[in-house]
Amino acid sequence: MSHEPILIVGGGLGGLTAALALARGGRPTRVLEGAAEFGAIGYGVQFGPNVFHVFDRLGLTEQVMAVADSPPAVLMLDALTGQELVRIPTRASFRARFKHPYIIVHRIDLHNVLLDACRRNDAIELVAEAMVSGFEERGDGIAVTTADGRTFSGGALVAADGVRSLFRAKLIGDGEPQPIGYVALRTIVPMQELKADVPRDCVVLWSGPGLHIVHYPLRHGSEFNVVNVFRTAAHAERLDAASARAELEHAYRDTHPSMRALIGMMDLRWRRSIGDRAPVRHWHRGRIVLLGDAAHAPLQSLAQGAGMAIEDGLCLAEAIHAADGDYQAAFRRFEAARLLRTARVQLESRSLWDFYHLDEGIARDVRNASVVDWDEAHMFDCLSWLYDGAPVPPALGP
Numbered sequence: 001m002s003h004e005p006i007l008i009v010g011g012g013l014g015g016l017t018a019a020l021a022l023a024r025g026g027r028p029t030r031v032l033e034g035a036a037e038f039g040a041i042g043y044g045v046q047f048g049p050n051v052f053h054v055f056d057r058l059g060l061t062e063q064v065m066a067v068a069d070s071p072p073a074v075l076m077l078d079a080l081t082g083q084e085l086v087r088i089p090t091r092a093s094f095r096a097r098f099k100h101p102y103i104i105v106h107r108i109d110l111h112n113v114l115l116d117a118c119r120r121n122d123a124i125e126l127v128a129e130a131m132v133s134g135f136e137e138r139g140d141g142i143a144v145t146t147a148d149g150r151t152f153s154g155g156a157l158v159a160a161d162g163v164r165s166l167f168r169a170k171l172i173g174d175g176e177p178q179p180i181g182y183v184a185l186r187t188i189v190p191m192q193e194l195k196a197d198v199p200r201d202c203v204v205l206w207s208g209p210g211l212h213i214v215h216y217p218l219r220h221g222s223e224f225n226v227v228n229v230f231r232t233a234a235h236a237e238r239l240d241a242a243s244a245r246a247e248l249e250h251a252y253r254d255t256h257p258s259m260r261a262l263i264g265m266m267d268l269r270w271r272r273s274i275g276d277r278a279p280v281r282h283w284h285r286g287r288i289v290l291l292g293d294a295a296h297a298p299l300q301s302l303a304q305g306a307g308m309a310i311e312d313g314l315c316l317a318e319a320i321h322a323a324d325g326d327y328q329a330a331f332r333r334f335e336a337a338r339l340l341r342t343a344r345v346q347l348e349s350r351s352l353w354d355f356y357h358l359d360e361g362i363a364r365d366v367r368n369a370s371v372v373d374w375d376e377a378h379m380f381d382c383l384s385w386l387y388d389g390a391p392v393p394p395a396l397g398p
């Protein structure tokens, strides 16, 4: 067993969770983040109750809840008519069923909770501005080089470097994430600047033909987060502001007036082509293991990509603790524990994507007519595989 620290490439939510969970068992880590600062950018992010199994284990639930909000409900509205199609209550009955809350939080605030915990822990070394550009496996460890020529070595390497992972390219080589012909725009505005007539306290998904908008409040109602997503032939292009505005107006021309008021607020500078990964069976080779989006990036329709990265972080660490430094055994155990759950999130996110974006026609009419019959008990049952959380190898106990 190597006594060197474990290298974690990528200081996103997945990488930091892994560092904290490894430190819990006394294993030192060195987290290498390519950006100039850890967690400097971000928008809103939603989490189901499943992530609280991890936050509880890491002793972070109270700190997370101090920066998060729990909405009264998650709604699905028809983007053309404004009709309410689905309402999932997320307060008392939800808490009673799933034991933990549904939350919305600014990604930076959550990141800071994890970062503060990392900074308080001597076993975790955080290195910013360390864009890893190459690596070399050695007999009893691994060395990486950064774009500015520094070298770091470790006993093993956790690649938490996101959807365009360098390590995935080397280990699996399945190219870029698959674009699906949609783009996303994101914006946060102060709540007092919100003029659109929309529910302000819930998580709302407006579902339309080839488009959707998700919005919810952040920071205890002081800010309003909007993500809008639409199908466009120009999904792979970088557009100037005028063309991007024209494209947006065209895409939403037939939608409900509240939606058109929302798109008037969008910041056109953050425009991203949407893509995901197909599930694969193996995420490790030698002393390197992939985690989070690097291993199994989903579409965002279930809002679970970051949740899965956080679950991975704890599960991987517990597998390493249990294997007492036998990384091969630990990585196999981690894969076995995580594969089907994360693949299901990837596959169900794709199905849900199609379900949200049905074109006008009989299939859409059938969907709208059937979902209004879903009652709370039915919806909670459908979500239980996800929100009940995942078994974690209990190497260190609860």
Ligand SMILES: Cc1cc2nc3c(=O)[nH]c(=O)nc-3n(C[C@H](O)[C@H](O)[C@H](O)COP(=O)(O)OP(=O)(O)OC[C@H]3O[C@@H](n4cnc5c(N)ncnc54)[C@H](O)[C@@H]3O)c2cc1C
Pocket (backbone or CB within 6 Å): 009, 010, 011, 012, 013, 014, 015, 032, 033, 034, 035, 044, 045, 046, 047, 130, 131, 132, 133, 160, 161, 162, 163, 165, 166, 184, 186, 227, 291, 292, 293, 294, 297, 298, 300, 303, 304, 305, 306, 307, 308, 309
């Ligand atoms: C519009 C949108 C909305 C979403 N909403 C939700 C939601 O509500 N809930 C949810 O659970 N998920 C959501 N997701 C998904 C979520 O953002 C991702 O699944 C999650 O961020 C993955 O975490 P990660 O730690 O694996 O990777 P990332 O968050 O991508 O972190 C990777 C880190 O690695 C660093 N890095 C990359 N390459 C290198 C390198 N070579 N060297 C060093 N550092 C490197 C990056 O700078 C970054 O900090 C959403 C995604 C999108 C696009």
